Amino acid sequence: MAVVLPAVVEELLSEMAAAVQESARIPDEYLLSLKFLFGSSATQALDLVDRQSITLISSPSGRRVYQVLGSSSKTYTCLASCHYCSCPAFAFSVLRKSDSILCKHLLAVYLSQVMRTCQQLSVSDKQLTDILLMEKKQEA
């Protein structure tokens, strides 16, 4: 049997994007639905979006990665091709306990796309590789 939540989240984000495109404002109902689905992570993710803490880093090879400056002034890396974040909450709540679909950083990445407030940064291929390898070293 198919799961329901991913389609619901997709549809909600799509409608939020349409609302932003039309009137540059998100209605209250969408915010409440976001809170219904994600709990307290919704407010925290929106706070990250308000502070414009999300940066899309791209390189000439076409590789892309998101970096989110968390509320604790730490920078976390979110992949652009699948749901992964280097924050501890992702490892615990999403991977281990499966209590959440996304951590607040991944949700902030999606919301920044909807709000069109994602910062853009172009780096060289080597720099992007160093970023990814740095994340790997931190994990080790």
Place this chain on the structure above:
Amino acid sequence: MPRGSRARGSKRKRSWNTECPSFPGERPLQVRRAGLRTAGAAASLSEAWLRCGEGFQNTSGNPSLTAEEKTITEKHLELCPRPKQETTTSKSTSGLTDITWSSSGSDLSDEDKTLSQLQRDELQFIDWEIDSDRAEASDCDEFEDDEGAVEISDCASCASNQSLTSDEKLSELPKPSSIEILEYSSDSEKEDDLENVLLIDSESPHKYHVQFASDARQIMERLIDPRTKSTETILHTPQKPTAKFPRTPENSAKKKLLRGGLAERLNGLQNRERSAISLWRHQCISYQKTLSGRKSGVLTVKILELHEECAMQVAMCEQLLGSPATSSSQSVAPRPGAGLKVLFTKETAGYLRGRPQDTVRIFPPWQKLIIPSGSCPVILNTYFCEKVVAKEDSEKTCEVYCPDIPLPRRSISLAQMFVIKGLTNNSPEIQVVCSGVATTGTAWTHGHKEAKQRIPTSTPLRDSLLDVVESQGAASWPGAGVRVVVQRVYSLPSRDSTRGQQGASSGHTDPAGTRACLLVQDACGMFGEVHLEFTMSKARQLEGKSCSLVGMKVLQKVTRGRTAGIFSLIDTLWPPAIPLKTPGRDQPCEEIKTHLPPPALCYILTAHPNLGQIDIIDEDPIYKLYQPPVTRCLRDILQMNDLGTRCSFYATVIYQKPQLKSLLLLEQREIWLLVTDVTLQTKEERDPRLPKTLLVYVAPLCVLGSEVLEALAGAAPHSLFFKDALRDQGRIVCAERTVLLLQKPLLSVVSGASSCELPGPVMLDSLDSATPVNSICSVQGTVVGVDESTAFSWPVCDMCGNGRLEQRPEDRGAFSCGDCSRVVTSPVLKRHLQVFLDCRSRPQCRVKVKLLQRSISSLLRFAAGEDGSYEVKSVLGKEVGLLNCFVQSVTAHPTSCIGLEEIELLSAGGASAEH
């Protein structure tokens, strides 16, 4: 550090050694151990009371204490000369500091280990005395106050120790002294903790505590009687610093959300919602009573299946028809009995404890999310819900039979990213329906009303192009899109382009210097011409489709008077195929359809490089506005009187001027085509006044595709589809926005009227007084004269046809061909000849015909002499015809004269033979 450790070790050993000699008898040690271990010993209790009485009697003598005090002072003066100076310095501050310092100073200066150890023990015993005195003075009710006093004294002692430390630092004392003070303070803290524990536990340990104090005091008096005065002075030490001890409570700083941001907004909404939920759960009964009269918006569902996804519960439900009380909810839900997916949060699910086959009522404000690919809608924001219980017994039974079994959990893949449709391409129209209850009168309902808000049925695309353009101005549209239908797709030359540039790009599909354009129409009937950047083949696929225009930029606003070309095309598409919408009204107005005038203005748009987007919308009813071109036959077109209108037809090109030998001749600005079709060539049912051919003028602004150009360059007859050509007086004009396409075999089969196969050779009209210029006709007549000024002949090579032959004297007048590199023994003689004909159809008119080689040879067959020359009179009176001629000029003054040029039609069987 090593010094400190050594000092600590040495002092510990000293204290250990001191205990043995200080207690010569075994009684004190035994008493201590007995007091701690055996609480109920009657014998020890009686002994303790006796000793306590002895202690009190000893303290009654005041004069002896005074004498001891003097003795102590004198001893200090005698022992240490240096402490004298320090004593003098500290006296200026306060007596308390002096006394405390003197004891520590004696420790430092005195080399007698026994004396210093005894002093430390004395200090410890002093603490015990203090506690015992206060315990005796207070009642049971004030027991807690004593504890507080003890704590305060501890703090005071710590503060006093700190002040001592600071004083010594200021006086620059050696380090060992500070170390000793620190050790002393730590020891006192430990003892204080022990006292607190004893006091808190019970009263009996307190009594034993008193015993220890009295025993210690007796021992102290026996061993060190002269120190009594110093003990009394120290008793006052802890009281003074108590009032000065500051207390600063720590304030935890809370994180603030950004003012005016989305997080702050959601936080406010969340608080309001939390209050509403809490109030709802407390006043569930009153809420039901309030809504008993009106239950619109209440969703009643039956749970069929339950499972968990992350922290959410997903319930597959069936919406119930239910009692008349829920019948009003039918208007909210699409249809009763339909399937629904209801999401519950973990908290709500725990409160609800729903099970399959349960009936649940969901109160507003819930939200419905319609997923296009989903099988049924999804219900969100289900905080206000309750289980419908028919009987309490059934509930209990259900609880017994259905214990808390964990629900099946479905895992969500992390490998798939969420696709947000609004960012990549326009998504189909999705509705979010929010139910709301408009009730007044109750304070709670008023607050509840504030918590919920209705979502208007907002669509991302608008119906009126005029509204969007007028609201956005000349700038590009940042967000709003317009729903349109693409009526026509054509090419227009770019502003800087000329037809000459087209030759350079003959290899490409689209000629350079041209751009694809769309003529679009919105639901309100307004037209716009969109200039695009992508290829014509891609744009052609959009014709007849419903599309969304997003991010357009207005280039120009044109009116009917200034741009007749585009409005002649718009008039072809008027009146609209279906009723139009009026801006501001939801329903189209059918009454205005018949009297609706065609639009008087049109917008020229272009796609913004970054924001511009044109996408096909599936299943949008606006495509019904599309009006494909109406294909007509040439007979109908010639019989129509609508000059200046657009028409579309299939036709066969039988002659064109100029002859396009190659694409390099594209610099020619005008092309004349002579076309015909079956309806003009058929003899039966033909109006005698109708011509057999029709002239088509291709204007320079008409962009021709490469396929069409290649066909026109060939000699074979070709059939073309002329789309939206302009009717003019006696001819057809391929103007701007006219499209010429090669006729495809399938199309010709489908449409019977546009068959490309002509019945036999092409028939032309005979030359008569009505024959116009730039037409073709057939001519027959008698030669009455020769234009000798244009008559000449020249030899050409019989192999390659080269007309530039050389004649060498060495070869005795023989010709040689430079291309063939040989001597031409029998050259062919080429002639140019124009003759005057006497035509019966045109009497009183000189008809001059420029003959083709074929006709000249036939005419001079028997007139030419051996040397190739001929006499004029030899061709006079000969009959010529029928000739297919192009009418080059028709003049009436000073004399009536017609200039013709014999032509050969494109069709292989087009040319007619002589007699």
